[in-house]
Amino acid sequence: MTDNAQTIVDTALRTAPPAELEPGKYYAFHTPGGIREVDLTGDQHKDQPTRKTGTTTVRDAQSFLAYWDKHHDTASEVYADSDRLTITAVLDAHQADSARWAGHRLHLALRETTAWKQWLRLDGELMDQEAFAEFLEDHLPELLEPAAADMLEIAQSFQAAQKVDFQSATRLTSGQRQFQYVETQTTKAGQKGQLTVPETFIIGLVPFEGSEGYRLTARLRHRIGQNGLRLGYKLERPDEIRTTAFADVVKAIGEQIDVPVMNGTAA
Known part of the structure; x- marks a missing residue:
């Protein structure tokens, strides 16, 4: 040019x-x-997107169902992963005769409650009398049997028995444990006493935020040594309770939706 x-x-x-x-x-x-x-x-x-995309994360079954009701269709799929404690819905999953983007998802990621984590953190650990008593006092709402008032009295008894020498512990036929001690304070030195506590106690815990509560048995643990009396508890099968709680969440969701909840992870 x-x-x-x-x-x-x-x-x-x-x-x-x-x-x-x-x-x-x-x-x-x-x-x-x-x-x-x-x-x-x-x-x-454009004024609006061509298709829905993104992953919305919720924390309880009720929120999952609310979002599901608004966005699912007849080809939507749901997967439950018990290892990760998650339930995932692929809202735009592939149809039987055609592919879709599978880019719009709903993710339920359960979170353990503070009380559950605190009880599990000290499970099997031994504490001094004061620490054990304070733990019971801080968790009175979770104590079911014996009643919280009775457990508070037990905690206060341990706090009062600081200047004593614990010598032995005996299991009673009533299902309680009796601790024998000798006073070491100047005014009461030499005086003997005893403290009786339950061998087991029942607690009520909610494993996940928004889930139901479950009963767990805690067995009293103790050790008498050079550092005096140390106390703790051992929970019976907390992993099974956790698994049951997740299964109940899956069941609660499955009963309210019109597609099966598959065991696994979405692609």
Whole structure:
């Protein structure tokens, strides 16, 4: 192209009236620098996205069902993973005769309650009398049998028996344990006494936020040594309770939706 012809083209391009481009279409233009492409097919050029995408995370079954009711269709799928304590819905899952994006998901990630974590953290650990008594006092709402008032009295008894020398512990036929001690305080030195506590006690815990409560048995643990009396508890099969609690969440969701809850993880 001659210089004169190029000048004519450049002038024509500069003086051409502006043209409005339509969203949702793809354009290509010849320019002096080559072909220029303009892509207006993306969602950012539309009033609303072409399809739903993203993963919404909820923390309880009720929230899961609320989101599910709003967004699912007949091809949506649900998966439960007991190892990860998660339930995932693929809301735009593949259909039987066609593929879909599988990019719109609902994820239930259960969180353990503070009380559950605190009881599990000290499970099998031995504490001094004061620490054990304070733990019982801090967790009175979870103590079911004996009643919280009785357990508070036991905790206060341990706090009062600080200046004593524990010598033995005997298991009684009543299912309690009796600790024998000798006073070491100056005014009461040599006086003997005893402290009776339950061998087992029942606690009520909610494993996950928004889930039901469950009863657990805790067995009293103790050790009498050079550092005096140390106390603790051992929970009976807490892992089984945790597994049952997750299964109950899966069941509660499965009863309210019209598709099976599959055991596994979504692709």
